[in-house]
Amino acid sequence: MKPLANETVKLQYMKLADRVKTLMLGTIDEKGRPFVSYAPFVKKDGKLYIYISRIANHYRHVEANPDVDVMLIEDESNSANLFARERARFVCHAVNIGNEGHEELFERFEASFGAPMIRVLRGLDFSLFELTPLAGRYVAGFGQAYDIDLNADRFEHVARDGHTQSVKQAAT
Incomplete structure (x- = not known):
């Protein structure tokens, strides 16, 4: 499998980040066990924002x-190979920023998920969390991993031999 040019892959990542509307959220529970869930999100200024219920x-x-991990991942139905789904994972620091004074974020949520839904949620026990990505990794496919930031200002190919040999053998 021939590696794609960085700019091509960068554009592919940016399309994924714009297309995906929910993220997988990895947290740690009260007993120190991993817990995976999901949440709708919006982006602004290199950060992710989720709006989640207190219950x-x-x-x-x-x-x-x-300290949380998030993953943006291509839908299975759009993936050519389920062993190599296109995805981006970020190590993040989360802060509950409350709901006051964040109208621009709520406008983004309304644009993505509909104003009627967001108006209903704003009347409930939901709260905004700001997720600041500290490190990111985008995987376009086998042998195509990149260290990134959310806005793709950083986009560096991870050069490892791990999958390369296996992919070459599988292709022959």
Whole structure:
């Protein structure tokens, strides 16, 4: 499998980041066990924002331990190879920023998920969390991993021999 040019892959990542509307959220529960959930999100200025209910398990987990992992992943139905789904993972620090004074974020949520839905949620027990990515990794396919930031200002190919030999053997 021939590696793609960095700019081509960067554009592919940016399309994924714009297309995906929910993220997988990895947190740690009260007993130190991993917990995976998901949340709709919006982006602004290199950060991710989620709007989650206080009764949700992941709300308590993020409040107790703000170190979280998130993953944006291509839908299975759009993936040519389920062993190499296109995805981006970020190590993040989360902060509950409350709901006051964040109208631009709510406008982004309304644009993505519909104003009627967001108006309903704003009347409930939901709260905004700001997720600041500290490190990121984008995987376009076998042998095509890149260290990135959310906006793709950093986009560096991870040069490892691990998959390269196996991919070459499989191709012959």
